[in-house]
Amino acid sequence: MASLTAPPPQAGTKRPRSSAQEHQVSAPVPDFGADSDDDVEDVARGKGGDEGGTPSSMIVQFATLEGENKGPQIDVPLGSTVLQMEELMNQLLENKDKVPYTFYVNDAEVMETLEQTVSELAVSTEAVLRVSYQPLAVFRVRPVTRCTSTMPGHTEAVLHVNYSPDGTMLASGGGDMTVRFWDVQTSLPRFTCRGHRHHVLCTAWAPNGKRFASADRKGEIRLWDPSKGVQQGQPLSAHKQWVTSLAWEPLHRNSAGERLASSSKDALIKIWNTRTGRCEVTLSGHADSVEKIIWGGEGLLYSASRDRTIKVWNVEGEGRKLGILVRTLVGHGHRVNTLALSCEAALRTGPFGKEECALKAVSKFTPEEAQAVALERYNLARGGEPERLVSGSDDFTLFLWNPVDGKKPLARLTGHQQPVNHLAFSPDGRRFASASFDKKVKVWDGRTGTFLATLNGHVSAVYQVAWSADSRLLVSASKDSTVKLWEMVALKRAKATLPGHADEVYALDWSPDGSAVASGSKDRTIKIWAH
Amino acid sequence: MPQHEYMEAHKKRHGERMDRAEKRRKKDAREVHKRSEFAQKVHGIRAKLYQRKRFKEKATMRKTIAMHQERTNKHANDDAVPDGAVPAYLLDREGVSRAKVLSNTVKQKRKEKAGKWDVPIPKVKPVADDEMFKVLRSGKRKNKAWKRMVTKVTFVGEGFTRKAPKYERFIRPTGLRFKKAHVTHPELKATFHLDILGVKKNPSSPLYTQLGVMTKGTVIEVNVSDLGLVTQSGKVVWGKYAQVTNSPELDGCINAVLLV
Numbered sequence: 001m002a003s004l005t006a007p008p009p010q011a012g013t014k015r016p017r018s019s020a021q022e023h024q025v026s027a028p029v030p031d032f033g034a035d036s037d038d039d040v041e042d043v044a045r046g047k048g049g050d051e052g053g054t055p056s057s058m059i060v061q062f063a064t065l066e067g068e069n070k071g072p073q074i075d076v077p078l079g080s081t082v083l084q085m086e087e088l089m090n091q092l093l094e095n096k097d098k099v100p101y102t103f104y105v106n107d108a109e110v111m112e113t114l115e116q117t118v119s120e121l122a123v124s125t126e127a128v129l130r131v132s133y134q135p136l137a138v139f140r141v142r143p144v145t146r147c148t149s150t151m152p153g154h155t156e157a158v159l160h161v162n163y164s165p166d167g168t169m170l171a172s173g174g175g176d177m178t179v180r181f182w183d184v185q186t187s188l189p190r191f192t193c194r195g196h197r198h199h200v201l202c203t204a205w206a207p208n209g210k211r212f213a214s215a216d217r218k219g220e221i222r223l224w225d226p227s228k229g230v231q232q233g234q235p236l237s238a239h240k241q242w243v244t245s246l247a248w249e250p251l252h253r254n255s256a257g258e259r260l261a262s263s264s265k266d267a268l269i270k271i272w273n274t275r276t277g278r279c280e281v282t283l284s285g286h287a288d289s290v291e292k293i294i295w296g297g298e299g300l301l302y303s304a305s306r307d308r309t310i311k312v313w314n315v316e317g318e319g320r321k322l323g324i325l326v327r328t329l330v331g332h333g334h335r336v337n338t339l340a341l342s343c344e345a346a347l348r349t350g351p352f353g354k355e356e357c358a359l360k361a362v363s364k365f366t367p368e369e370a371q372a373v374a375l376e377r378y379n380l381a382r383g384g385e386p387e388r389l390v391s392g393s394d395d396f397t398l399f400l401w402n403p404v405d406g407k408k409p410l411a412r413l414t415g416h417q418q419p420v421n422h423l424a425f426s427p428d429g430r431r432f433a434s435a436s437f438d439k440k441v442k443v444w445d446g447r448t449g450t451f452l453a454t455l456n457g458h459v460s461a462v463y464q465v466a467w468s469a470d471s472r473l474l475v476s477a478s479k480d481s482t483v484k485l486w487e488m489v490a491l492k493r494a495k496a497t498l499p500g501h502a503d504e505v506y507a508l509d510w511s512p513d514g515s516a517v518a519s520g521s522k523d524r525t526i527k528i529w530a531h
Numbered sequence: 532m533p534q535h536e537y538m539e540a541h542k543k544r545h546g547e548r549m550d551r552a553e554k555r556r557k558k559d560a561r562e563v564h565k566r567s568e569f570a571q572k573v574h575g576i577r578a579k580l581y582q583r584k585r586f587k588e589k590a591t592m593r594k595t596i597a598m599h600q601e602r603t604n605k606h607a608n609d610d611a612v613p614d615g616a617v618p619a620y621l622l623d624r625e626g627v628s629r630a631k632v633l634s635n636t637v638k639q640k641r642k643e644k645a646g647k648w649d650v651p652i653p654k655v656k657p658v659a660d661d662e663m664f665k666v667l668r669s670g671k672r673k674n675k676a677w678k679r680m681v682t683k684v685t686f687v688g689e690g691f692t693r694k695a696p697k698y699e700r701f702i703r704p705t706g707l708r709f710k711k712a713h714v715t716h717p718e719l720k721a722t723f724h725l726d727i728l729g730v731k732k733n734p735s736s737p738l739y740t741q742l743g744v745m746t747k748g749t750v751i752e753v754n755v756s757d758l759g760l761v762t763q764s765g766k767v768v769w770g771k772y773a774q775v776t777n778s779p780e781l782d783g784c785i786n787a788v789l790l791v
Contacts, residue, residue: 159618175616199616217622244619265623289623337620421620459759459767463620480761499764506618 058118060129062089065104065447066384073128078115085114089133100136102430105129107448137428137470141514142531143485144475147500148516149187151526153180158520160203160507166352167513169226171212172526173200179214179222181229184511187528191229195222204246207350208257208370211274215243221262223274233277241265247295251350252375253316255367261301261315263290269303271315271323281323283313292339294389297347297378298404300326302389306335310391312403327407334395338423342388342446345427345469346381349512350374381429388446390432392420398434400449411449415442422464426471431488433474435462441476443491453491457484464508466517475517475529477505483519483529498529650774651717651788655748658683658735663744667702678702684709684779686727686743686751701742709745712785714753714773726754727785728770745785749775753787 057077063069071092076085086101103110110117110131123129156175163170169190170182179193179200198217205212211232215221219239223232242265249259258275269283269290288306295301299316310329314321341347351365351373365373386404393399398413398420418438425432430446433455441455441462460480467474473495474486483498483505498519507520517529548554573581664679678700685703693699715722731750733739745751752770760768773787 156614157616159616175612175614177612198612201619201622242619242622291620459761463618480759482761499766506621 055125058114058125058129060131062092063130063132065132065134067132070133076114078118078125079113081113082110085110085131097138099138101133102136104132104134107445107450134430137472139470139514141468141470141473143473143487143495144498144517144529145485145496145531146529147498147527148530149528150500151182151187151189151528152524153189153192154178154524154526156199157522157524158507158526159199159201161509161518161520161526162203162205163509163511163518164205164226165207165209165349165512167511167515170518170526171203171205171226172507172520173203173214174520174524175199177216179203179212179224181226182526184516193224193229193231195231195235196220198242201242202244202246204248204260206248206257206260207251207348207374208367209352210257213246213248213260213274215246215262217242219243219264219266221246221260221272233274236262236272236274236277236279238270238279239264239266239268241289244290245292247293247301249295249315250297250347250374250378252297252371252378253299255371257367261293261295263293263303265289267305267307269293269301269313281315283323283325285311285325288335291335291337294339294341294344295347296341296387296389296403297343297382298387300404302339302341302403304336304339304391308332308335308393310336310339310389310401310403327403329391329399329401329403329407329409331399331409331412332391332393332395332397334393336391336393337419337421338392340390340423340425340432342425342429343378343381344425345467345512346377349377351377352512381427383429388429390423390425390449392423392434394419396420396436398423398444398449413444413449413451415451415454416440418461421462424465424467426467427469428471430471433465433467433476435465435476437461439478441465441474441486443474443488455484455486455491455494457494457497458482463504463506466508466510468510469512469514475508475510477508477519479504481505481521483508483517500527501525650748650750650790652748652774652776655734655746658739658746663735663739664701680704681707681742681744682780683707684745684785686710686730686745688729688743703742707780709779709785712751712753712773712775712787714755714787714789716758716789717791723758725757728752728754731772745775745779747775747778750790751775751787753789755789
C-alpha cells in the first residue's frame with residue numbers, strides 16, 4: 001500500500017510506470033489500488049475522460065460514518081462505480097473476506113458513479129472529497145417469491161404473527177382467543193394455547209426466547225412457555241381496557257429477561273415482573289390511549305400516545321427512580337400511532353443471529369454469556385451513536401428524534417397523505433420505511449430523515465412493513481389482500497407481488513434469519529412465503 | 532297458647548267449615564275488585580294515603596318477584612366475544628370500512644359460464660317490440676315503414692357513429708343515451724356513480740342486448756376500478772356486472788345494484 005500514501009500532484013494524467021514500482025503489490029498508477037483492476041481502470045478512465053472542465057479524478061479521503069478517517073488520501077477516478085470503490089475499500093482496510101460497502105458524499109448516497117454524485121451535489125472538484133463508507137450485510141437474504149405453505153387453524157382473523165428471536169418458532173394470536181405456536185421447519189401447528197377470553201391483540205417473545213406474552217382485548221396478559229405450550233402463572237390483569245402493545249426488557253440490560261412492559265387504551269403503562277407476576281410500577285402520565293411502547297437499549301422506555309406526545313421513561317433503578325418521566329417529546333399535531341427504534345432488530349433478536357454463533361451454542365449460553373453477546377450486538381447495531389426514534393402519526397407526518405439526548409426533533413418528515421400506521425427501521429439502521437393508509441410505503445434515510453423513495457403499488461391501505469435481515473428487501477402487507485416485496489436498489493416497482501390471501505392482511509413478520517416471511521390475514525390463515 | 536288467639540284455639544278444638552278453602556279463594560278473587568272499587572271511589576286525603584300505601588305494596592311485590600326470578604333470569608352475556616376481530620391499530624378507527632373483499636373471481640366466472648346470474652330482480656316484465664320501437668315512416672310518400680326508433684334508454688359504445696340513413700334500421704336517440712349509472716354496492720350500502728362499460732344481457736330479447744337497450748332488470752357491466760376491489764390474485768377488479776333496478780326511460784337516470 002506504499003504507493004497509496006502519496007497522492008499524485010496532478011490528477012488524471014497518466015504517469016509512465018517505472019520499473020522500480022512494478023514489483024509492488026499495488027499498482028503505481030494512482031487511479032486504483034490493485035494490479036488486478038486493469039480493466040476496471042480502463043473503464044473508469046474511458047468514462048471520466050477530459051469532458052468539458054470536469055477532471056477525470058479527484059482526491060478522496062475515505063472515512064467512517066462517525067467521521068474517523070481511514071487510509072490515506074487517494075486519487076480516485078470520478079468514473080469509478082460503487083463496486084469499484086468497494087474493491088478499493090476492501091484493499092485499504094485489508095479485509096480478508098470481501099465486505100460490501102455503501103458510500104456517502106455529504107450524506108448523499110453514491111448510487112452509480114462518483115462523478116454523478118459529485119455533479120449532482122455540485123461539490124468542488126478542487127478540494128479533497130470526503131467519502132464516508134458504511135459496511136453492508138455480508139450475507140444476502142433471498143427474496144421471497146412464492147407461498148410455501150398455508151396454515152389454517154385459527155377460526156377467526158389472525159391479528160398478530162411473530163417469529164421467535166432464534167427464528168425456529170412462529171407464534172400467532174387471533175380473534176378466536178387462541179395463541180398458536182407453529183413449527184417453522186414443517187409448517188405444522190405445535191401448540192394451541194387457550195385461555196384468553198377476548199381477541200388476542202398483541203404478542204411478544206422474550207429476547208431470550210424462553211417466555212412468550214400475549215395480551216387480549218379484555219386487558220389481560222398471559223404468559224406462555226413456548227417449549228411446552230402451557231400457561232405460566234396467573235394472567236396479569238390490571239388494565240381496564242385493551243392492551244395495545246407489549247415490550248420486553250432487552251437482554252443486554254438484564255440477563256434474566258423477565259421484565260415486561262404493557263401499554264393499554266386506559267392510558268397507563270405497566271411494568272411487570274413475569275417471574276413473580278407482580279406489577280412493578282405503573283407509568284401514568286399520558287392523557288389518552290397509549291398506542292405503542294418500545295423498550296430501548298439505554299434503559300429507557302418510549303411510549304407514543306393519542307394525546308399527541310411521546311414520553312420517555314426511566315425504567316431502571318430501584319424505588320422512586322424507577323418509572324421517572326425523563327422527557328416528553330412534543331411535536332405531533334394528532335395522535336401518535338407508531339414508533340420505531342434504530343436498533344430494534346438487535347434488541348429483538350438479542351444474542352441470536354450473530355454470524356459466528358450457531359443456534360445450538362446460543363441455547364447453551366449461560367444468561368451472562370448471552371447478555372454479553374447481546375450487548376456486543378447492540379453496540380454494533382448502534383454504531384457509536386445514540387439510538388434514534390421515529391414516530392408516525394395521524395397528522396400524516398413523521399418525526400425523527402434523538403430521545404436519549406434531547407427533546408428537539410432531528411427532522412419532521414412530510415409526504416404522506418393519510419395517517420401513518422406502521423414504521424420499521426432496517427436492521428442496519430440506515431433506512432426506515434413507513435406504511436400509511438394512503439396506499440403508499442415511503443422509505444427514508446435512517447440517519448437524517450431524508451426522503452428516499454415512495455413505493456407505489458398497493459391499491460388499498462398499507463397495514464404493515466417488515467425488513468429482511470440484510471436490509472436489502474422490504475415486504476409490505478395491505479388491506480388489498482396482497483403482500484408486496486420491494487428491493488432497495490430498484491424502488492420504482494414491487495419486485496414481486498405475493499397474492500393468495502382472500503382478505504385483508506393484518507399481520508406480517510420476516511423471520512430473523514431471513515428464510516421466510518409470515519403473513520396473517522382476516523381470511524383466518526397464515527401464509528409462509530419463501531424463496 | 533296466648534289468650535287472644537281464640538280463633539286458632541277454636542279451629543283446633545272444632546276444626547274448620549268444610550267449604551272454608553272455597554270461601555277463602557272466592558274472597559281473594561273478589562279482593563282485587565273490591566280494592567279497585569274503593570280506589571276509584573275514594574278522593575281527598577284518603578285517596579292520597581291509599582295510593583301511597585298501594586305504591587309501597589306494589590314495590591315490595593316487584594322486589595319479591597325479582598328475588599324469586601333471580602335464578603332463572605336471563606343475563607346479558609358478558610363473556611360473549613364479538614365477531615370481526617381487528618388488530619389493535621384498527622381498533623377505534625372511525626371511517627375504516629370493514630367490508631369484505633367481495634370480488635371472487637371463481638364465483639364470477641362460474642356465473643358467466645352458466646349464462647345467468649343470481650340477480651336481485653329475477654323476473655322482469657317482457658317488453659314487447661311495439662313498446663320498444665316506434666315505427667318511422669320514410670320515403671318520399673312516407674309509405675315505407677322499415678325504420679325503427681328505440682323508445683328506451685340505450686348505451687352506445689365509445690366512438691359510436693351512426694350508420695348512413697339508408698342502412699340505419701334502428702335509431703337510438705341521443706337524448707336517451709346514457710354513459711353512467713348509479714350503482715349500489717349491496718354490502719357496503721353505498722352508491723357510486725360509475726361508467727357503463729356495456730350491456731351484458733337484456734332479459735327481454737337478445738336483439739335488445741345487441742342494441743344496448745337498458746330496461747328494468749337488464750344486466751350491465753360497470754367500471755368499478757374506483758372502488759378498489761381486488762381479486763384473489765391481487766389484481767384490481769375493473770369490470771363488474773350490475774342489474775338495473777329502475778325504469779330508466781321514466782326516471783331519467785339509471786339505478787343499478789352490483790352483483791357480488
